[in-house]
Amino acid sequence: MKDYRIYQHPILGKIPERKKITIYFNGKKLTAYEGETIASVLYANGIRRLRKTEKFNEPRGIFCAIGRCTDCVMTVDGIPDVRTCITPVRDGMKVEFQKGLGKWKKKNW
Amino acid sequence: MIPERVEIIVIGAGLMGCSIAYYLSKDKREVVVFEKGNIASGASGRNGGQVIQLEGRDKNPKTIKERLAITKENNKILKELEKELNFNLEYRRTGSLDIALNKEEWDDIKETVKAQKEAGDREIEILGRKETLKLSPLLTDNVFGARYRPSDGTINPFFLTYGFAFSAQKHGARIFTHTSVKNIIKENGKVKGVELEDGKKVHSDIVINATNAWSSFLCPEIDILPLRQVAVVTEPVAKLPVYPMEAFIEGDAIFTTTQTKSGNLVAGGFRTQARERRLHYDYSVEPVELSGSSAIFKRIFKGIEDVCIIRSWSGTMAVTGDCLPCLGRYPEVKNLYIAAGFLNGMAYGPMIGKLLSELIVYGKTSIPIEIFSPERFYKKKINWPKLYNYTVLAEFFARV
Numbered sequence: 001m002k003d004y005r006i007y008q009h010p011i012l013g014k015i016p017e018r019k020k021i022t023i024y025f026n027g028k029k030l031t032a033y034e035g036e037t038i039a040s041v042l043y044a045n046g047i048r049r050l051r052k053t054e055k056f057n058e059p060r061g062i063f064c065a066i067g068r069c070t071d072c073v074m075t076v077d078g079i080p081d082v083r084t085c086i087t088p089v090r091d092g093m094k095v096e097f098q099k100g101l102g103k104w105k106k107k108n109w
Numbered sequence: 110m111i112p113e114r115v116e117i118i119v120i121g122a123g124l125m126g127c128s129i130a131y132y133l134s135k136d137k138r139e140v141v142v143f144e145k146g147n148i149a150s151g152a153s154g155r156n157g158g159q160v161i162q163l164e165g166r167d168k169n170p171k172t173i174k175e176r177l178a179i180t181k182e183n184n185k186i187l188k189e190l191e192k193e194l195n196f197n198l199e200y201r202r203t204g205s206l207d208i209a210l211n212k213e214e215w216d217d218i219k220e221t222v223k224a225q226k227e228a229g230d231r232e233i234e235i236l237g238r239k240e241t242l243k244l245s246p247l248l249t250d251n252v253f254g255a256r257y258r259p260s261d262g263t264i265n266p267f268f269l270t271y272g273f274a275f276s277a278q279k280h281g282a283r284i285f286t287h288t289s290v291k292n293i294i295k296e297n298g299k300v301k302g303v304e305l306e307d308g309k310k311v312h313s314d315i316v317i318n319a320t321n322a323w324s325s326f327l328c329p330e331i332d333i334l335p336l337r338q339v340a341v342v343t344e345p346v347a348k349l350p351v352y353p354m355e356a357f358i359e360g361d362a363i364f365t366t367t368q369t370k371s372g373n374l375v376a377g378g379f380r381t382q383a384r385e386r387r388l389h390y391d392y393s394v395e396p397v398e399l400s401g402s403s404a405i406f407k408r409i410f411k412g413i414e415d416v417c418i419i420r421s422w423s424g425t426m427a428v429t430g431d432c433l434p435c436l437g438r439y440p441e442v443k444n445l446y447i448a449a450g451f452l453n454g455m456a457y458g459p460m461i462g463k464l465l466s467e468l469i470v471y472g473k474t475s476i477p478i479e480i481f482s483p484e485r486f487y488k489k490k491i492n493w494p495k496l497y498n499y500t501v502l503a504e505f506f507a508r509v
Contacts, residue, residue, distance in 0.1 A: 081347060
């Protein structure tokens with residue numbers, strides 16, 4: 001699969017190497033680098049559809065990328081509605097596609 | 110076009126005003142409503158929408174009976190109302206809790222439930238710590254227990270008020286928003302109409318003051334105190350096991366609600382900064398109130414720390430000298446009526462409209478409302494504390 005990451009930036013130069021970690025998207029293994037956000041890892045792996053809307057079942061992806069618009073919310077480690085564009089990845093993280101507001105899979109209570 | 114003469118004038122287009130206008134216009138009466146802001150722009154549109162039939166910790170058997178007689182009937186009406194108004198009200202019977210986070214509160218709740226059971230209230234229940242957490246697992250583990258009433262619920266307060274307003278208009282009532290009433294015209298012990306802010310006079314046979322926190326500006330003989338509270342709302346989240354809730358934390362009354370249909374949680378009441386009477390009409394929210402109200406979620410829930418607050422607002426309720434509503438004929442002035450002093454209007458609103466229209470049309474009500482009579486405060490000076498908030502008032506009422 002094509003990697004959409006920038007390794008050689010025209011102004012910033014060579015991006016320093018970071019620690020490789022693994023996250024899971026709907027059970028599928030994805031390679032991520034420490035410090036990246038969930039949404040950027042998915043984007044780099046060619047995944048653009050992050051959730052579906054409640055009423056019309058329309059796909060949504062990254063929109064504002066600064067944690068305001070909530071278009072990129074997904075179920076992360078069983079917690080629904082996590083804004084993936086501002087949440088950094090962690091090794092072994094389980095990210096899931098979400099419909100509407102999703103469901104609490106892991107109960108914190 | 111504002112008419113010069115009508116049969117009935119209702120002042121205030123909140124829940125009470127709109128519900129009174131609906132039941133009167135349904136009875137083929139000519140009704141005009143004057144509202145200084147917009148429909149539901151006061152407390153009717155600023156609350157959490159909890160339908161709690163016996164809010165607070167009432168231990169007086171007489172008032173428990175009289176209040177429940179009205180609120181239970183109100184609950185019945187609410188069930189049929191969606192069909193009657195042809196309007197989705199988002200009414201759900203979820204049950205409600207009054208939770209205790211310390212030993213003192215827990216003792217007080219147990220005492221309250223005992224008193225209410227003795228007063229003939231059969232459905233109220235007391236839940237221990239385990240049962241409370243089983244019902245509402247999201248609650249903090251510090252909870253001691255709760256009072257539970259299964260038939261309480263939640264409603265969308267905007268939809269309820271607008272539902273009444275639209276239906277009243279369909280029946281011929283006219284609602285004039287942004288039309289402030291300056292005073293009520295009285296002559297020889299009889300009401301003659303109202304004078305609007307611009308000096309225009311509108312004559313009528315009957316005037317109803319339904320302005321709750323603002324009623325003392327128009328009827329200064331009855332002293333009704335404004336009480337400001339702050340509320341916050343979260344972003345929509347996936348379905349959670351939560352119930353409409355009251356609690357007293359550090360002497361302050363707080364509330365949380367069930368999730369709205371779109372998934373938001375509403376909470377409020379904690380740490381209101383207003384102290385002077387005039388500041389209780391202020392709708393701005395101080396930063397410390399925002400953080401205090403937001404902290405409610407952390408105090409009583411666990412596991413939803415990451416949920417964001419997206420908006421805050423404040424609203425003004427009203428308190429009478431004994432915390433009960435002030436409802437009925439105004440003393441010494443014929444054909445003037447008052448419906449004010451509501452702390453928890455959602456549990457009363459539709460029924461109050463019905464009862465007051467009965468009082469006006471038939472001269473008597475199907476459920477006795479003598480206990481709420483305005484006579485009990487008429488021209489009586491109440492020594493309200495000069496600077497107050499909920500905590501101060503709670504102490505004040507404990508002394509009286």
